[in-house]
Amino acid sequence: xxxxxxxxxxxxxxxMVTDALRLGIPISHAELDTALSQAAxxxxxxxxxxxxxxxxxxxxxxxxxxGRGYRPPVSVEPKLIVSASTFPPLPDPDGVVAGFASxxxxxxxxxxxxxxxxxxxxxxxxxxxxxxxxxxxxKDRSGDLVEGTRTNLMARLGEEWVTPPVGSIAVSGVMxxxxxxxxxxxxxxxxxxxxxxxxxxxxxxxGLYLLNSVFGVVPVRILERxxxxxxxxxxxxxxPLETLE
Amino acid sequence: xxxxxxxxxxxxxxxMVTDALRLGIPISHAELDTALSQAAxxxxxxxxxxxxxxxxxxxxxxxxxxGRGYRPPVSVEPKLIVSASTFPPLPDPDGVVAGFASxxxxxxxxxxxxxxxxxxxxxxxxxxxxxxxxxxxxKDRSGDLVEGTRTNLMARLGEEWVTPPVGSIAVSGVMxxxxxxxxxxxxxxxxxxxxxxxxxxxxxxxGLYLLNSVFGVVPVRILERxxxxxxxxxxxxxxPLETLE
Numbered sequence: 001x002x003x004x005x006x007x008x009x010x011x012x013x014x015x016m017v018t019d020a021l022r023l024g025i026p027i028s029h030a031e032l033d034t035a036l037s038q039a040a041x042x043x044x045x046x047x048x049x050x051x052x053x054x055x056x057x058x059x060x061x062x063x064x065x066x067g068r069g070y071r072p073p074v075s076v077e078p079k080l081i082v083s084a085s086t087f088p089p090l091p092d093p094d095g096v097v098a099g100f101a102s103x104x105x106x107x108x109x110x111x112x113x114x115x116x117x118x119x120x121x122x123x124x125x126x127x128x129x130x131x132x133x134x135x136x137x138x139k140d141r142s143g144d145l146v147e148g149t150r151t152n153l154m155a156r157l158g159e160e161w162v163t164p165p166v167g168s169i170a171v172s173g174v175m176x177x178x179x180x181x182x183x184x185x186x187x188x189x190x191x192x193x194x195x196x197x198x199x200x201x202x203x204x205x206x207g208l209y210l211l212n213s214v215f216g217v218v219p220v221r222i223l224e225r226x227x228x229x230x231x232x233x234x235x236x237x238x239x240p241l242e243t244l245e
Numbered sequence: 246x247x248x249x250x251x252x253x254x255x256x257x258x259x260x261m262v263t264d265a266l267r268l269g270i271p272i273s274h275a276e277l278d279t280a281l282s283q284a285a286x287x288x289x290x291x292x293x294x295x296x297x298x299x300x301x302x303x304x305x306x307x308x309x310x311x312g313r314g315y316r317p318p319v320s321v322e323p324k325l326i327v328s329a330s331t332f333p334p335l336p337d338p339d340g341v342v343a344g345f346a347s348x349x350x351x352x353x354x355x356x357x358x359x360x361x362x363x364x365x366x367x368x369x370x371x372x373x374x375x376x377x378x379x380x381x382x383x384k385d386r387s388g389d390l391v392e393g394t395r396t397n398l399m400a401r402l403g404e405e406w407v408t409p410p411v412g413s414i415a416v417s418g419v420m421x422x423x424x425x426x427x428x429x430x431x432x433x434x435x436x437x438x439x440x441x442x443x444x445x446x447x448x449x450x451x452g453l454y455l456l457n458s459v460f461g462v463v464p465v466r467i468l469e470r471x472x473x474x475x476x477x478x479x480x481x482x483x484x485p486l487e488t489l490e
Contacts (some may be wrong), residue, residue, distance in 0.1 A: 023365075024372055058313065068303065068330050070364060070371035070394055085313050103355045108366055110348045119315065121269075121353055126315035127269055149315055150465035 003053045004040040005216065005244045006211050011174035016061065019114045025063045025078050035059070035080055043084035054087035056214065060117070089212070094231045095221025098136035098148070099211070100197070101125035105138035105146045105170055113172030122149045122170070134218070135210055146195040151210035151218065152176035154234065155195055159205035161234070167193040173210040175240060182238040200226050209234050216240050248298045249285040255459050256419035261306065264359045270308045270323050271294070275466035277440070280304070280325055288329035293455050299332040302460065335457070340466025340475045341379035343393070343455070345442070346370035350383035350391045350415055358417030366392045367415070379463070380455055381397045385413065387437040396458050396463065397421035399479065400440055403449035409435040420456040420485060427483040461485050 004187065013032050020027045039057055060081040064075030103124050111118070125136050126149050135148040146155055146164055152173045154163045161183050166172050183190045199205055200223055207229050210218040217235040220228055251257065258277050265272045267413055284302055289471045305326040348389030350368050350442040356363070370381050370395050378489045380393040391409055392398055397418045406428050411417050444450055445468055452474050462480040 008328065023369070056313065070368045071374060072372055104353065106351045106353045108349065108351045110369065111365060117367055118363050118365035120356060120361055123315045124268070124355065125318055131315060 001040060001044065001055050001057045002241070004044045005055065007039060007240045008174045008178055009036070009245075011177055012213070015115065015174055015177075016059065016081060017173075019116070020061055020078075022111075022114055023063070023116065024072060024076075025061060026076060027080075027131050028079055030058070032080075032088060037081065039082045039084075042168050043082075045232060046084065048187075052087075056085040056087060058085065077094045089214055091134050091236075092221075095219040095228075097132045097172060097222045098135045098137055098208075098209070098220045099128075099130070099133050099224055100135040101128055101138045101149065103128075103138070104141050106141065107146065107168060107170050109167060112167050113169060115171045115173075119170075125149050135220075136224075139197055143197050143199055144168075145199065147171065148210055150211075151212045152181055153214075154209045154211055155199055156206040156209075156234075157199075157202065158191045158206070160191055162191050162193055162195060163188060164195055168194065173211055173213065175213040175216065175238075177211075178243070179211055179234065179238040181215065183234075186237050188237070200228055205229075207231060207234075213240060246289065246300050247486070247489060248283060248303045249289045250355065251285060251302065252485045253280060253419045253423055254281070255488075256422055256450050257457060257458070260360065260417075260419050260422075261304065263307055264361070265323075267300055267356075267359055268308070268361065269317060271304060271321060272323055272325075277304070277325075280327065284327045284329075289328075291329065297332075301332060302328040303328045303330065314326060314416075336379055336460055336463050337466075340464040340473075341455070342377045342467045343380045343382055343453075343465045344375070344378050344469055346373055346381040346383045346394065348373075348383070349386045349388065352391065352413060352415050354412060358414060360416045363426075364415075368477075370394050382468075384442055388442050389413075390442055390444065391415065393455055393457075394462075396457040398411050398440060399454045399456055399462075400449065401451040401454075401479075403451070405434045405436055407436050407438055407440060409440055418456060418458065420458040420461065420483075423478065423485060423488070424456050424462065424483040425460075428479075431482050433482070441479075444448060445473055450474075452479075456483075457468075458485060 017029050031148050062079045064073055064077040064079050105121050125138055135151055137148050138146050142147050180190050207219040219230040221230055246332050258274055261277055307324045309318055309322040309324050350366050368381055382393050383391050385391050392414050416422055424433050455463040464475040466475055
């Protein structure tokens with residue numbers, strides 16, 4: 001959030017409605033839109049924003065309260081939990097250090113892409129952060145790179161931008177979607193295909209970028225102690241602040 | 246719980262301590278033991294127990310409160326949440342109806358067996374219950390049977406009892422462990438190996454049983470509209486009420 005304005009607002013709302021539907025939680029775009037506007041008004045200008053007016057609004061939707069067990073409550077009354085936090089420190093714009101997580105990421109095809117709270121693998125991976133790591137990248141069981149604990153991936157290979165296929169990733173982030181749209185609009189070639197773990201040793205490799213709607217485009221400067229090339233093309237093409245209405 | 250006594254008490258306490266350790270939550274057996282005794286005293290005899298004195302005690306351990314994100318809080322202060330519920334209706338002792346869930350169950354080898362709340366696959370499977378189903382059995386991606394949404398599996402094949410390997414199952418239930426111990430003590434052959442989905446058409450197939458510490462041994466009478474043989478051997482050999490101290 002910047003003041004009362006939400007970055008990538010429409011993509012966030014659409015994603016929440018779509019994911020809720022996949023999980024069987026009935027919610028409308030209009031209900032969420034209203035809740036977002038109310039929260040933005042209520043929290044903005046409070047202690048949570050930094051000097052630039054940046055803050056984080058978190059909206060958690062649940063299917064509501066029920067008894068023991070996994071079955072849905074007889075009548076579903078979803079709950080929306082809204083919270084505000086201060087904006088975290090921005091990563092170095094020249095790039096960050098990333099490593100590989102040792103726990104594999106196993107994505108159920110029925111749940112691929114859904115931003116849910118079913119994230120024990122990411123929680124376990126996050127215990128492995130060293131002081132230098134800004135992110136840990138998780139691999140699938142065949143060793144391909146899937147995503148960071150809190151970011152999606154975009155690599156530059158020759159003249160092409162490559163991101164792992166939407167059906168293979170745990171969270172289909174709105175920043176990934178926005179970056180793909182911006183690249184296509186700018187006439188760039190974008191492909192969805194697996195990224196091998198030895199990416200950086202491929203002759204056509206020209207850079208790896210982490211995508212997250214809080215931080216935008218974050219270049220990886222060092223991946224598992226290997227220096228990577230970094231340039232500002234993607235950050236210029238896909239600047240989420242340009243979506244502020 | 247029966248009155249103030251916990252069914253499979255030691256197995257439950259050991260499992261919780263072991264799983265918490267795997268998740269990085271520090272808790273001792275003695276702490277949990279005391280909490281269980283206090284809860285048993287506090288809740289027993291209240292509205293939650295039925296005429297036989299049966300009730301459900303649920304203990305949820307969290308790693309404590311932290312900020313946004315997946316990293317562990319700087320200093321971990323685990324929280325234990327204790328609740329009591331009335332005992333659910335018992336299944337038909339002659340056997341229940343079970344079907345197959347359509348969503349596959351993908352078990353991360355680093356998390357196999359842990360009874361955590363990271364159970365979105367089971368939640369999604371539970372939306373598929375029909376009125377007749379007492380349980381839905383989940384398959385892995387290669388089609389083998391893994392476990393029910395809230396039960397482990399034990400099949401009788403010839404003279405052998407077979408349950409899927411501990412490294413392949415999402416929850417390693419204490420009733421599964423207890424049943425294996427009881428079978429071995431009774432001189433029966435027990436093996437851990439995958440159970441194919443067409444189990445019931447195998448010539449040596451002699452029965453399928455669901456294991457859960459609330460219900461004990463529950464025979465499957467009908468699996469995906471196919472009648473199965475049922476006998477009371479396993480329920481007799483592995484009666485969790487016999488662990489009451």
